[in-house]
Amino acid sequence: MSKTYLITGATSPLGLALMERLLPTLAEGDLILAQGCGDLARLASLCQARPGFIRPYDADFTQPLAVRAFLSDLVDTYPAPTHIIHLPGLRPIQTAYAYFDEERFADDRAVQLDSALLLCKTFLPRMAQAGSGRVLFLTGGVPAAQMASTAIVKSSLEGLARSLAAEYASSGVTVNCIAPGPLLTEDTAGDPAAVHPEEVVPAMLFLLSEDAARINGVTLPIGGGSALR
Incomplete structure (x- = not known):
């Protein structure tokens, strides 16, 4: 059976690292539907590596329409995904709660x-009707101080995953989360808990x-990340 991977936030460092590992394993008929927002140029080298296997989409998730x-275009154009990997999010910013930014929180909630x-x-x-499927959310570890916005959204995603996992368990569909420590960026280079995206990918693939x-x-x-729950 052909596999269709829907990866949202595909242009993130973690999304790119995942696709680098996925691409060599894809067989004829397999697809990656890759969503980014204004940054699809990051997918260029991967699209060139295996032409036809990645279908890029530019979609601004802060806008419900x-x-x-x-989603309407995906439904009309492609078979239902066999795998959903949901990775989008605004760049985390540490902000004292006294200066909580309601507008940015609303945008991050919309995106994630x-x-x-x-x-x-x-x-x-549709996955349940097919009798199988994998869904994976990116949540987070123990929230840092001054990260209330991120903590609220990630905790809500984890709650959604647990609810869906229970509802669809009998249908062959699994819904899980990965909770890495802070991903290695210029901002986290000095953080001993920072994780290379490549170090996260094996757990995702499993x-x-x-x-x-x-x-x-x-x-x-x-x-x-936080303790296994």
């Missing part, structure tokens, strides 16, 4: 949580595989 248009709600409502029933068919509703810590 853009999310709906994106609201889009996940629509995505899962669109595709999980949870997306058939070997993980009996693992459902878990949050898997990686590096500086």
Whole structure:
């Protein structure tokens, strides 16, 4: 059976690292549907490496209508995803709670949580009808001080994953989360808990595989992530 990977936030360092590992394993008929926002040039080298296997989409997840248009096009054009990997998010910014930015929080919630709600409502029933599927969310570890906005959204995603995992368990669909420590960037270079995106990918590939068919509703810590729940 052909595999269709829907990767949102595909242009992030973690999304790119995942696709680098996925691409060599794809067979004829397999696809990666890769969503980014204004930064699809980051996919150019991967698209050139295996032409035809990646279908890039530019969609601004802060805009609900853009999310709906994106999902509508996927439904009209491609088979239902067999694997959903949901990685989008605004860049985390440490801010004292006294200066909590409601507008930025609303945007980050739209990008990460609201889009996940629509995505899962669109595709999980189709996965269940097919009798199998893998869904993977990026959540987070123990929240740092002055990161209330990120903590709220990530905790909500984890709650959504647990609820969906329980609802769809009998249908052959698994819904899990990965919770790495802070990913290595220029901002986190001095953080001993920072994790290279490449170090996260093996755990993602495992949870997306058939070997993980009996693992459902878990949050898997990686590096500086939180304890397994």
